[in-house]
Amino acid sequence: MNKPLAILEEVSTGYLSEPVLSKVDLKVYPDDFIGVIGPNGGGKTTLAKVMLGLIPLFSGKVVFPGGRPKTGYLPQVSQIDKSFPITVREVVSSGLKAGNNWFPHLNKNQRKQVDAMLEEAGMSSLSSRPIGELSGGQLQKTLLCRALINHPQLLILDEPNTFVDKNFEEDLYRWLKELNKKMAIILISHDIGTISPIIKTIACVNGTLHYHPSNQISEEILKVYNCPVDIIAHGPVPHRVLKEHGHE
Numbered sequence: 001m002n003k004p005l006a007i008l009e010e011v012s013t014g015y016l017s018e019p020v021l022s023k024v025d026l027k028v029y030p031d032d033f034i035g036v037i038g039p040n041g042g043g044k045t046t047l048a049k050v051m052l053g054l055i056p057l058f059s060g061k062v063v064f065p066g067g068r069p070k071t072g073y074l075p076q077v078s079q080i081d082k083s084f085p086i087t088v089r090e091v092v093s094s095g096l097k098a099g100n101n102w103f104p105h106l107n108k109n110q111r112k113q114v115d116a117m118l119e120e121a122g123m124s125s126l127s128s129r130p131i132g133e134l135s136g137g138q139l140q141k142t143l144l145c146r147a148l149i150n151h152p153q154l155l156i157l158d159e160p161n162t163f164v165d166k167n168f169e170e171d172l173y174r175w176l177k178e179l180n181k182k183m184a185i186i187l188i189s190h191d192i193g194t195i196s197p198i199i200k201t202i203a204c205v206n207g208t209l210h211y212h213p214s215n216q217i218s219e220e221i222l223k224v225y226n227c228p229v230d231i232i233a234h235g236p237v238p239h240r241v242l243k244e245h246g247h248e
């Protein structure tokens with residue numbers, strides 16, 4: 001009965017003629033929580049674009065057995081123009097309409113829906129603030145509200161834990177754990193150490209995809225896939241993280 005939401009079969013893709021991903025196989029089930037890790041330029045964001053149908057495939061196919069699932073997407077912050085003059089409320093509202101309409105006209109019910117979403121995220125007091133004046137965590141929350149406003153079946157988050165502090169990260173993970181009771185989550189992150197406790201399985205993306213049906217991954221395996229690792233110790237338990245990535 002647990003039918004996949006999406007099946008990637010031997011998917012190869014890239015930009016112009018430059019291949020980025022080759023022969024990627026992946027099944028995404030409704031209760032999945034997949035952590036996607038891998039080095040800079042390995043193709044993690046490109047994988048998200050494949051799932052969203054934003055990029056043509058060179059070969060292979062993406063199948064949606066139950067029809068295309070409603071999908072919420074939190075883009076990587078480096079791909080967002082923070083100087084764009086748009087408020088928190090407008091960003092969240094834009095999630096209600098398909099396509100890239102940043103200023104949709106909302107009816108009363110939809111406005112209520114946006115209010116409720118902002119309330120849930122503890123962002124009500126910031127609703128008319130321009131996104132350029134938010135902290136990293138507040139911007140991520142705004143983007144998450146936008147991704148969630150349509151009650152997606154599949155939530156794709158591209159590095160939601162960049163530019164945020166530890167408190168925000170813990171809040172975020174608690175929230176995601178709750179959300180995972182209702183939707184599949186694909187969480188792209190450069191930090192296997194912090195996401196490891198909340199994810200259920202791991203996909204290592206570096207030109208292709210290696211799937212690990214567990215939330216533990218050994219250093220040796222990461223090395224084989226060319227994911228540079230550091231072992232760092234926070235408190236009593238040493239854990240692994242991917243080496244510093246040069247984000248912004």
Ligand SMILES: Nc1ncnc2c1ncn2[C@@H]1O[C@H](COP(=O)(O)OP(=O)(O)OP(=O)(O)O)[C@@H](O)[C@H]1O
Pocket residue numbers: 015016020038039040041042043044045046047076245
């Ligand atoms: N719009 C684009 N046009 C041309 N090349 C692109 C485009 N977007 C990404 N690329 C290239 O495709 C490769 C994979 O990029 P992608 O953004 O998927 O990597 P990533 O794993 O998400 O990296 P990061 O950890 O830095 O976010 C890189 O070599 C990148 O330069």
Ligand SMILES: [Mg+2]
Pocket residue numbers: 044045046076158
């Ligand atoms: Mg990326």
